[in-house]
Amino acid sequence: MKIDFDGIQAFVVIAELGGFNKAAEHMHVTQTALTRRIQKLESYLGLKLLDRTTRYVELTAVGRDFLPQARVIVSEMTAAVGRLKDMSKYSRGSFTLACVPTMAAHILPKLIREYAETSPKNRIRLLDATSYEVRDAVLSSQAELGIGVHGEQHPDLIETPLFDDPLMFFCRESNPLSRMKSVTWSDMSGAELIVVSNLTATRVFMDYQLAKRGISLSGAYEVQHHATAISLVAAGVGCAILPASTFQEGDRPGVRRIPLVSPVVKRKVILVRRRNSTLSPAAEAFYELVKRTHGKIDQETAPD
Template sequence: MKIDTLGVQAFVAIADQGSFRGAAERLNITQTAITQRLQKLEEYLGVPLIERTTRSMNLTETGRIFLPQARRLLAELSAALIEIRETGMAQRGDVSIACVPTVGVQYLPRVLRAYAARYPHNRIRILDHASSAVAQAVLHREVEFGIKIAGEHHPDLQTEPLVADSYVLVCHRDHPLARRRRIAWRALSDYPLILAGDISGNRALIDAALDGSGIELHSFYEVQRSSTALGLVAQRVGAAVVPALAIQKDAYPTVRAIELVEPAITRSLVLVTRKSASLSPAAQALYTMLANSRDGNVKEILNPAD
């Protein structure tokens, strides 16, 4: 059903002003326009709302009953529009995002703290998924935007670079490699490793980078989350290859992180949105803060000065 708000507005103005001329002046339109709007509303309703003669103008019984309802309708519409405008200007509202789990360890929290300080009333829902699931969540409108590993994606999605993240070896401080500052990937062949499973985008990226190099990694334990790998390392189960962003400062005092070289393998994290999407003001504010943080150094995030 199409609601004729202009006609309702004209009817209320005529009733309040007591004349078509007064209503036209109040709405800053011509008398002809005010008459046409009322006529259109009456034609739609199928009943007259105002009795008009050359000398007088009075509400019909239907018009008299409808007037308070019309006033309430316009007041509610005005209040709703004001609320939307003020919410947009204040960038208030709830936000849903998806991200790969390692982003939620160090990188995302720092941005969220700044966001919460600026927009303390906004609630944020975070879905931590594998990279492919992040893309699906954005595509299917489960979230407004996401953070995933760069790579091929659906043509209806678009990405924006966020941060580069290198892979490191993590091991217990009693491990034979714990005193090394850097180590070549080839040297890992002699040790049982904890590696990401096939569901993780990290495994595919590492396998592709090492393809053709002759380097063979021995996966004794397979996990889906880097947090699980770090827990196993802390209990001396083995050494693991994880993204640098997965390491939470001071969470595991007995765990050491060692730079992996020859080759140096990094992954690029990107912001992902639907091409046709128009983010809510609250989500746009968070997206902008994340985009503006993309020049941040991963080492600075892992070892903040404050």
């Protein structure tokens, strides 16, 4: 037979308020209903929980034993359900967002600020990781959403393009190229290039795009992170080819960011979620916010 939560809840309220009528009023049902719930519960258990005359209600010995347990169960239950209803009603709760470090520094602060306006109580657990790890995190549900770079399409991922992030040329003001409006790939054949590790999506993407066009460059230095590359540029070690978003105008005095053309090579920044998985309301709200404010019309992500 099935466990009768209503009966137990009725028991707790009656015991607490000391009477069927008071409890009935409190629970917005008739007192009749409570009488029957208790009768049903007692007959199910084979025990009396309440000794009741027409005048007084009093706990039996068993009822006294059971009351504290019942109270705990009922309050835990109502609290847990209440939390869930809050989540659905007000999109409350927290969720995990996986994000590549560049974007975490670039667009995320603004997004988080906007999100905080509509959902001030929500927390975003940020998982900063490489583009591959972002995909994995979303696929394995470690994160509900991801912000990464478009790579190989995965059938279980839904990607929303956010914006294009062209590769640009970074150098010091002292560099001869620094005054040009734009530079071409062939311009940098002799440069001391700082490139990021070929374990990063940016590098793989860049190599792929260049190989496709028969351009080959020599990398003098290889670093792990975009931020390191920028620092090296600032320190005068060399020049770098990095996504535009790595750098905000004015971030680093003395460092110039120059468009790189012929061809313009762009990586696509995407918002990603798992297909066939339901987002928590908190994540859903973020997803919609990002799509609304930054999403482009879904388009083919082939280059050029």
